[in-house]
Amino acid sequence: MAEPRRSRFAAHIAELAIPNCAVARRRARRYTAAMLHDLIRVWFGWVQDWGYLGVILLMAMESSIFPVPSEVVIPPAAIVASQGGGGMSLFGVIVAGTFGSWLGSTITYWISLWVGRALILKWGKWIHITEHKVQRAERFVHRYESGGIFFARLLPVIRHLISIPAGIIRMNFLKFSLMTIVGSAIWCSVLAWLGNKVGKNDPEILKDPQKLVDAVKSESVPIIAAIVAVCVLYVLAMKLTAPKNAA
Numbered sequence: 001m002a003e004p005r006r007s008r009f010a011a012h013i014a015e016l017a018i019p020n021c022a023v024a025r026r027r028a029r030r031y032t033a034a035m036l037h038d039l040i041r042v043w044f045g046w047v048q049d050w051g052y053l054g055v056i057l058l059m060a061m062e063s064s065i066f067p068v069p070s071e072v073v074i075p076p077a078a079i080v081a082s083q084g085g086g087g088m089s090l091f092g093v094i095v096a097g098t099f100g101s102w103l104g105s106t107i108t109y110w111i112s113l114w115v116g117r118a119l120i121l122k123w124g125k126w127i128h129i130t131e132h133k134v135q136r137a138e139r140f141v142h143r144y145e146s147g148g149i150f151f152a153r154l155l156p157v158i159r160h161l162i163s164i165p166a167g168i169i170r171m172n173f174l175k176f177s178l179m180t181i182v183g184s185a186i187w188c189s190v191l192a193w194l195g196n197k198v199g200k201n202d203p204e205i206l207k208d209p210q211k212l213v214d215a216v217k218s219e220s221v222p223i224i225a226a227i228v229a230v231c232v233l234y235v236l237a238m239k240l241t242a243p244k245n246a247a
Contacts, residue, residue: 040209040210041209044076047073047080048080048206051087051088052093054077055073055100056097058072058073059096059097059099059101059103059104059188060101061104062100062101062104062160063102063103063104063105063160063163064105064160065161067160069213070187070188070191071191071213071216072213074094074192075194075195076195076206076209077192078090078093078194079195079198079205079212083199083203093192097184097192098188101180102181102184105180105184108164109176110167111167112163113170116168145171146179149176150183151230152183153179153186153187155227155228159183163176190220191220194219194223195216198219202215
């Protein structure tokens with residue numbers, strides 16, 4: 001009799017634990033959302049209070065392993081500039097964003113080159129950089145090199161990490177810098193244009209950071225889809241024109 005009783009007890013505990021786990025997950029999601037909302041407000045404050053310096057710092061973080069979305073940097077800076085605040089201009093925001101992107105990418109490139117593949121694989125797991133991801137990224141950069149760096153700067157998530165394999169394989173730094181600058185300038189120009197557009201539609205949108213982020217993401221979907229389509233065409237063209245014995 002003891003064994004069935006123990007089994008029923010364990011089943012009862014499991015029934016109680018499942019709802020509690022679900023509640024805990026919901027609480028964790030709410031906490032994460034609240035923390036992200038607070039961070040976005042802090043980053044908005046940097047842009048509004050520090051002007052170009054805030055843009056450069058945040059975009060440098062965005063182009064490294066720090067999870068700062070460029071959508072919460074360039075669009076609000078563009079709105080501030082269009083409203084005559086912070087002593088900024090739309091062109092200045094694009095230049096500051098491009099320089100910040102290059103700075104963050106350059107730091108990541110040289111760190112990856114200096115510390116090497118082994119250390120990145122050892123410590124990268126803490127920021128979800130697995131050996132499989134590194135191998136795929138290395139093959140991508142080896143295969144597409146300049147074009148790969150250029151298009152990576154235009155795509156969300158990928159642009160955060162592309163400097164790591166470029167540094168590991170010791171890609172030519174001048175070529176890496178040129179493609180990073182050109183790609184970043186285009187991306188910052190797109191975000192500045194979107195921010196300016198959203199700001200004109202709703203001049204008070206800076207008071208609601210989440211609303212601004214959602215509006216920019218909504219407006220940017222067709223642009224990102226077009227960029228992805230061009231990337232796919234580029235990759236197909238490279239494959240079709242590659243020598244038969246190419247790896």
